[in-house]
Amino acid sequence: MDRRNFLRGAVFGTSAAVFGGTLMHGAAYAAPAQNGTGPYGGLLAADANGIMLPSGFTSRVIARSGRTVSGTSYTWHGAPDGGACFADGTGWIYVSNSELATGGGASAVKFNASGSVTGAYRVLSNTRNNCAGGATPWNTWLSCEEVSRGYVYETDPWGAKAAVRRGAMGQFKHEAAAADPVRKVIYMTEDESDGCFYRFIPATWGDLSSGTLQVLVAGTGTTGSFTWTNVPDPDGSPTYTRDQVSGAKIFNGGEGCHYASDTVWFTTKGDNRVWRLNLRSSTYELAYDDSLVTNGSAPLTGVDNVTGSSSGDLFVAEDGGNMEICVITPAEVVAPFLRVTGQSGSEITGPAFSPDGKRLYFSSQRGTSGSSSGGITYEVTGPFRTTA
Template identity: 55%
Template sequence: MSHKTLLRTGPLLQGGVSPYGPLRLPGEHGLALPSGFHGREVARSGRKVAGLTWHAAPDGGACFPDGGGWIYVSNSELPLLGGASALRFRSDGSVADAYRILSGTDLNCAGGATPWHTWLSCELGHRGRVFECDPYGSRAARPRLAMGRFKHEAAACDPERRVVYMTEDEPDGCFYRFIPGDWGDLTEGTLEVLCASGHWRVVPSPAALFQEARHQVEDARHFDGGDGCHYAGGVCYFTTKGDSGLWAYDAQTSTLDRLCSGVRAITAAPSGDLYVARETTQIDVIAPDREVTPFLRLEGHDGAELTGLAFSPDGERLYFSARRGRTEGHTFEVTGRFRT
């Protein structure tokens, strides 16, 4: 999926006219959407979907092509029982199958998809690991320990520079990149951290047995709780939950820009539009001209966090979850004429 590049300079413009028009009154499941868009619940924590009991605490997610259909994977941010599950959709949008792709891991929060169609599921616990999972359910998940042991939050692959960016959920967390020895194989490689100077420096001991990774490089730049992460059009966007910031790391110029506040999760559409989940139960669109407008509001889920934003491979469906605590979770699909 190719993306147009979001403009990198200038402030975001709030309160413009949405490219999709105003939101209608909430419909089924409390979804308020623009005219021409429809939503449905595809899974709910504790309930069966295609024979699988859908996990609690749904968090990061991504979509993968599957012949004429597609697959949506979702992490579970449960302690010790976390892991990840997958929903397989037929070409008509009906659910064909549901299954686990990772089990017995700890606090699987966010993650990221790779260009070779695997899912990187990140553990949020102390000395957390990154697991590379097969969304098709054919191969067992494998830990990628060279990517470091820390409170992993999210990952985003940059196929142009052949690196994987990663965020860290600590009050003084860092922004990392992993350079595999062989692109497409994450078994071995070099872990680097972004420094205040704007340069990247090698983390001496990614295993962090005696000193935490974020404290190993003296001038490492620190962020208040690294959260979501997404790469598109030469830019790695990431969020920080401590100050609810949205950041843009321009990989072409090695510059970092703080775009706005009030954002928790993020993804991008083929049009180049960014879709961002706010601290409230709302999803906004940030267009390539940097105008910010509402796209979706979820009512009746007060206190919920919107997670796992991801577009289907054809860009015609948007998936996300609304989770409240570590028990309640609803996974939704929105269809309509998204811009291309």
């Protein structure tokens, strides 16, 4: 038995005793989320786009890699990855990263109040492997390079201002970012098997040109308390940021990150876990672990990008698994929300809700072809709940 499976097995035997606290909006739970019936019911047969959805929901294709976005002259990028939505008057904008090793960057699609596409354009160019990122409260998109000693680029979703490299946020294998307007910090994940979890404290909130990079310090268990310690050399040279602070907690492949209500959730793909940090009590615990599902097969595997809805539900996309976006509810139930069929060589990326919460955007990074040139970006519309 390898070290990872041994540790996860040890956790399994004591989960009921050690997992206390809350998942979202004060809902109590005593163990990581368990398999159950989700708030939207079961999935129906695949629609014309190959997507299985609950009753009342429909899908449409927004863009395809290498093709012009319908109604525009803009060619959509390859390998679509992390994304976010921004209000634009009565309409909105969906920004999507490109995880290409050459070119990379990010693009945007603009919608009017009725949801029709009115424009598409580039917002970031000439970067590498732009994987996930995060939106800021001042309406910029943080696009993260998933390469060793990669950077965070602050971009303008409207494409009017040039993107700016934010070196003070550290050079490491960036994955996702989530802004906390209460503590005025940005949380960040690191996609390494021995990665860390970080926060950046800007010298001035709203200006990311300077500030302090810190790393989470905690024990080796799956629950406990944590503190923050300054990273001495955020540029990660000659020593990687994850190796500079003694006691920095190691996470196995940091992926998506989401903040809401004094809580930050993030995923780790190496062990199929969703972690929860209670920022009021400075404690951490598991919100989900596929090996701790006790009532049937784990519905969520290959955890990756994550977003949240106004109801307090988490929507977690799969990299692999059976190409699902699963929902984790405040009642600690985990269940499939949708499944993409016929695309087993791909992964689901970039889930993000429109500002009114009625539309969910996401991409299949490699589509039916299994190639970065075959990416497909979708929209799902339906009766998303606003309260749990």
